[in-house]
Amino acid sequence: MSEEAAPSLNRRRLIELVGASVGGAAAYQVMTRLGFASESPYRGPIKLEGDPKGASVVILGAGLAGMTAAIELERAGYHVSVLEFNLRPGGRNWTLRGGDVYTELGGATQTCEFDPGLYINPGPWRIPYHHHAILDYCRRFGVTLEPFIQLNHNAFLHSSTAFDGKPQRIRDVKADFDGGVSELLAKATRKGALDDEVSTEDREILLEALRSIGALDKDFHYKTGEDSAYHRGHAKDPGGGLGAEPIDGAPIGLHDILTSRLWRGLQNFLSYDFQTTMFQPVGGMGRIGEAFARQIPDRIRYGAKVVSIRQNETGVTVAFEDLAASGAVREAKADWCVCALPLTILSQLPIDVSAPMRAAIDAVPYASAVKFGLQFSRRFWEEDEHIFGGISYTDLPIRQISYPSTNFNAGGKGVLLGGYTFDGPNSYEFTAMSPPERLRRAVEFGVQIHPQYGAEFENGVSVAWHRVPFTLGCAGDWSDEARSAHYNDLCQIDGRIVLAGEHASYIPAWQEGAILSALDAIQRLHKRVVAS
Amino acid sequence: MRLLAPLALALIVAATLGWEALADDAAVKSAPMSRGWVFGERSGVDLFDNVCAACHQPDAKGAAAAAAYPPLAADKKLASADFVLTALFKGLRGMPPLGDMMTDGQVADVVNYVRTHFGNSYTDAVSASQAATARKTAAP
Numbered sequence: 103m104s105e106e107a108a109p110s111l112n113r114r115r116l117i118e119l120v121g122a123s124v125g126g127a128a129a130y131q132v133m134t135r136l137g138f139a140s141e142s143p144y145r146g147p148i149k150l151e152g153d154p155k156g157a158s159v160v161i162l163g164a165g166l167a168g169m170t171a172a173i174e175l176e177r178a179g180y181h182v183s184v185l186e187f188n189l190r191p192g193g194r195n196w197t198l199r200g201g202d203v204y205t206e207l208g209g210a211t212q213t214c215e216f217d218p219g220l221y222i223n224p225g226p227w228r229i230p231y232h233h234h235a236i237l238d239y240c241r242r243f244g245v246t247l248e249p250f251i252q253l254n255h256n257a258f259l260h261s262s263t264a265f266d267g268k269p270q271r272i273r274d275v276k277a278d279f280d281g282g283v284s285e286l287l288a289k290a291t292r293k294g295a296l297d298d299e300v301s302t303e304d305r306e307i308l309l310e311a312l313r314s315i316g317a318l319d320k321d322f323h324y325k326t327g328e329d330s331a332y333h334r335g336h337a338k339d340p341g342g343g344l345g346a347e348p349i350d351g352a353p354i355g356l357h358d359i360l361t362s363r364l365w366r367g368l369q370n371f372l373s374y375d376f377q378t379t380m381f382q383p384v385g386g387m388g389r390i391g392e393a394f395a396r397q398i399p400d401r402i403r404y405g406a407k408v409v410s411i412r413q414n415e416t417g418v419t420v421a422f423e424d425l426a427a428s429g430a431v432r433e434a435k436a437d438w439c440v441c442a443l444p445l446t447i448l449s450q451l452p453i454d455v456s457a458p459m460r461a462a463i464d465a466v467p468y469a470s471a472v473k474f475g476l477q478f479s480r481r482f483w484e485e486d487e488h489i490f491g492g493i494s495y496t497d498l499p500i501r502q503i504s505y506p507s508t509n510f511n512a513g514g515k516g517v518l519l520g521g522y523t524f525d526g527p528n529s530y531e532f533t534a535m536s537p538p539e540r541l542r543r544a545v546e547f548g549v550q551i552h553p554q555y556g557a558e559f560e561n562g563v564s565v566a567w568h569r570v571p572f573t574l575g576c577a578g579d580w581s582d583e584a585r586s587a588h589y590n591d592l593c594q595i596d597g598r599i600v601l602a603g604e605h606a607s608y609i610p611a612w613q614e615g616a617i618l619s620a621l622d623a624i625q626r627l628h629k630r631v632v633a634s
Numbered sequence: 635m636r637l638l639a640p641l642a643l644a645l646i647v648a649a650t651l652g653w654e655a656l657a658d659d660a661a662v663k664s665a666p667m668s669r670g671w672v673f674g675e676r677s678g679v680d681l682f683d684n685v686c687a688a689c690h691q692p693d694a695k696g697a698a699a700a701a702a703y704p705p706l707a708a709d710k711k712l713a714s715a716d717f718v719l720t721a722l723f724k725g726l727r728g729m730p731p732l733g734d735m736m737t738d739g740q741v742a743d744v745v746n747y748v749r750t751h752f753g754n755s756y757t758d759a760v761s762a763s764q765a766a767t768a769r770k771t772a773a774p
Contacts, residue, residue: 187699187700207689207691207697207698207699207703208691208692208697209697407700408700443700444728445727445728446701446727446728447700447701449701449727449728450701450702450727451701464727466728467725467727467728467729467730467731468728468730469730470688470730497669499667499668525730526671526735527667527668527670527671527672527673527674527685527735528667528668530673530684530685530688530732531667531668531684531685531688532667533688533689534683534684534685534686534687534688534692543667566688568688568689569688569689569697571699571700572699572700573700574689574699574700574701574703574728575728579730581774583774
């Protein structure tokens with residue numbers, strides 16, 4: 103199958119083209135670059151000053167947006183109640199552990215068979231250092247964080263059509279690309295080709311910079327030797343005693359790196375969203391949702407499927423099916439409503455809102471994403487390949503393999519993220535498969551990178567987000583056109599209803615977006631309540 | 635062909651070791667997956683099975699939980715081919731514009747397949763050029 107040319111290079115297509123190279127994370131990164139802000143404007147806990155005079159708020163959805171709203175509104179003196187479809191808090195903030203049973207849309211059920219202590223985060227799995235709000239809530243609610251390893255120089259970049267399908271170390275690709283490009287640029291500079299662009303003084307500084315960044319030798323060459331080995335390491339590492347001297351390896355030629363397209367994987371470590379230091383909660387991302395829920399004991403009603411949202415001049419009435427009582431329809435009434443349901447769900451519900459908000463609710467398609475958690479009988483990536491955390495990127499449909507960022511060097515079993523697709527054909531194709539078929543494919547692809555898969559694979563789970571019963575999709579996948587036409591309408595307070603969630607933010611698909619959206623919504627709501 | 639060597643190795647390893655259970659159902663279904671960002675499937679049935687079925691389910695009967703994927707089986711809305719084409723190129727509420735990842739021919743094939751199976755029998759087939767027109771109309 104060819105990578106066919108696009109009819110026109112619109113934004114979505116550009117994202118797809120980038121995605122074709124290195125997978126969903128990169129596509130996502132472009133999505134954030136093209137008009138989506140990144141750094142969180144969060145500057146500390148919000149203060150909702152003024153007396154709400156006993157006002158009540160019904161909050162729909164106990165994901166991070168809904169729970170943020172509930173926690174902060176309760177602190178400000180509101181009577182809050184939360185309706186949640188699932189039997190647990192967190193929503194997409196979710197960790198699967200051994201013994202967990204997961205039934206996807208369509209009815210296929212998987213039982214996670216991981217050993218104790220092992221887990222996979224099917225949804226969010228890493229937190230950038232500049233997502234200030236979620237970091238602050240973790241600190242306030244006692245969620246212990248540890249580093250999430252995004253960049254591991256010893257992980258792989260892999261192309262099924264380059265280097266005979268043999269994975270290459272990120273260290274080598276990066277050092278050799280930087281070295282090769284620096285050498286070229288130094289050559290051009292020394293020939294005077296850049297004399298119109300740089301002053302004589304800058305020229306000398308540039309050459310020194312290229313030598314330093316590119317690991318060039320005294321003659322500005324990038325070649326086998328101690329200078330290049332300083333960045334790329336050795337074919338044989340230095341040791342002790344007799345026969346201990348290192349042997350330098352031969353760099354990969356620039357032509358081979360360029361034509362392999364492996365350089366495309368490097369952007370996964372350059373983008374703002376993925377720069378070090380990233381974090382993860384000890385024990386799984388789900389620890390955050392659990393910690394939020396502990397702040398509002400007895401306020402969340404689980405197993406409540408919202409079926410309609412009505413409002414008039416005096417209040418809001420939410421009808422829901424009580425799933426523990428055979429779907430008996432009950433009502434929750436309140437003065438106000440913060441609705442943090444995904445738009446996939448909200449767009450199917452009767453809701454009394456203005457036509458512009460209704461149009462906004464209907465305007466956002468949801469991204470496709472699939473994740474795999476695979477348990478292996480030993481941590482061969484650490485023991486055999488010396489890969490401690492980090493991510494290998496591949497052009498295979500699984501797109502990436504992420505190694506656990508915890509319990510390093512301790513032996514025993516381990517769980518890999520055995521694939522993570524974000525949009526694109528493969529994401530839908532994996533979703534359309536049965537869970538056993540998905541797993542079989544993930545193992546079959548993974549063995550092309552790690553041959554140990556065959557001997558060491560024990561069990562696994564997969565989560566295809568379009569088949570997740572409580573979201574029917576991964577996250578709001580705004581187009582620029584839809585955002586400019588509808589985003590402001592989506593975020594208005596409509597009578598007594600305001601929406602919250604990652605879809606109502608400029609940080610889509612991130613937990614930070616969900617929290618910031620909730621904080622913004624309740625600050626505006628509170629102003630209105632206090633003024634009334 | 636380079637791909638085959640590691641695959642063969644994988645199967646040999648698999649046959650002797652850990653994942654017999656998974657390998658057993660390999661024979662049942664192992665269509666190739668797409669490369670790149672246009673679907674590789676080349677027939678209406680393959681497109682349905684590997685794309686539409688992700689949400690609307692293999693039997694086209696849809697699925698429901700917190701919200702629902704509507705059935706495409708015996709679906710009166712499919713009487714309008716334009717409705718289906720528009721959904722594919724513009725998306726429909728939470729549904730992404732999947733036609734963006736298909737050629738005009740693929741769109742026509744999958745629309746025609748769905749409209750003549752699963753209890754649907756709409757015989758006014760859509761052509762690739764109709765799909766091309768719908769794609770242009772849907773463009774922002």
